[in-house]
Amino acid sequence: MIVDFRKQQREHPPIHIDGTLVERVASFKFLGIHITDKLKWSTHTDSIVKKAQQRLFNLRRLKKFGLSPKALTNFYRCTIESILAGCITAWYGNCTALNRKAFQRVVRSAQRITGGKLPALQDTYTTRCYRKAIKIIKDINHPSHCLFTPLSSRRRGQYRCIKAGTERLKNSFYLKAIRLLNSHH
Numbered sequence: 001m002i003v004d005f006r007k008q009q010r011e012h013p014p015i016h017i018d019g020t021l022v023e024r025v026a027s028f029k030f031l032g033i034h035i036t037d038k039l040k041w042s043t044h045t046d047s048i049v050k051k052a053q054q055r056l057f058n059l060r061r062l063k064k065f066g067l068s069p070k071a072l073t074n075f076y077r078c079t080i081e082s083i084l085a086g087c088i089t090a091w092y093g094n095c096t097a098l099n100r101k102a103f104q105r106v107v108r109s110a111q112r113i114t115g116g117k118l119p120a121l122q123d124t125y126t127t128r129c130y131r132k133a134i135k136i137i138k139d140i141n142h143p144s145h146c147l148f149t150p151l152s153s154r155r156r157g158q159y160r161c162i163k164a165g166t167e168r169l170k171n172s173f174y175l176k177a178i179r180l181l182n183s184h185h
Contacts, residue, residue, distance in 0.1 A: 001024065001025050001026070001027070001028060001035070001036075001037050002024065002037060003037055003038075003039060004037075012024075025037075027043055031087070032086055032087065033086075033087050033090060033091060034047055039094070039168065041091045041094060041095050041096075041099060042096065042099060044091055045091075045095060045099040045102065045103070046102075048083060048084060048086070048103075049102045049103065049105075049106060051083050052080050052083050052084055052106045053106060055079045055080045055083065056080065056106065056109055056110060056113070058075075058079070059072060059075055059076060059079075059080065059110060059113050059114070060113055062075060063113050063114075069114055069115045069116050072113065072114040072115070072116075073114045073116050073118070076110045076113075076114055076118065080106070080110055081118075081124070084103060084106065084107070084121055084124075085121065085124050085125075085128070088121070088124060088125050088128055089125070089128050089129050089132050089173045089177075090173065092121070092122075092125040093125070093171040093172060093173060093176050094167075094168055094171045094172070100121070100122070103121045104120065104121065107120060107121060126180065129173060129176050129177045129180055130177065130180045130181070130184070132173070132177065133148065133177035133178070133180065133181055134181075136148060136177075137181075144174070147174050148177075148178065148181075157181075157182075157184075158181075158182050159178045159181050159182060160178075161175060161178045161179065161182070162175070
């Protein structure tokens with residue numbers, strides 16, 4: 001797979017490793033995330049929503065068996081929310097509104113079944129971005145530690161935010177995390 005966003009599209013020569021031609025694909029699954037050559041997340045979100053809807057069936061059955069709302073919420077958190085929020089910091093920022101709506105439909109369905117309030121996926125994303133950023137800042141050996149540059153001593157707790165030329169970069173994890181860190185101080 002080749003990710004190329006240059007304005008002038010070029011034909012890419014075939015890639016060979018040890019004399020074997022490497023197959024070029026438009027998308028693949030890596031560590032549970034479907035990645036496309038256009039860095040669109042529809043393939044990934046569609047597969048996640050499909051899995052989550054299958055798990056909703058189990059949640060409905062458990063409700064019919066008379067489980068308590070607390071037990072239903074625990075089941076939701078363990079089996080459905082864990083699927084919805086898997087590696088959320090990597091892909092949620094650049095999801096389309098349509099994809100986010102599909103996620104919210106799943107969460108609302110689960111909310112009706114459990115009878116309690118469940119966190120919106122946007123809130124889960126924000127919380128996880130903030131926590132991940134704090135972990136990166138505390139770990140000086142993390143490869144991304146250098147991307148979180150503190151501003152002058154007068155602005156303690158503020159971090160330098162690079163200027164984003166594209167929406168894709170603006171919605172990426174690092175810029176979102178820096179905006180969150182700066183808004184918390």
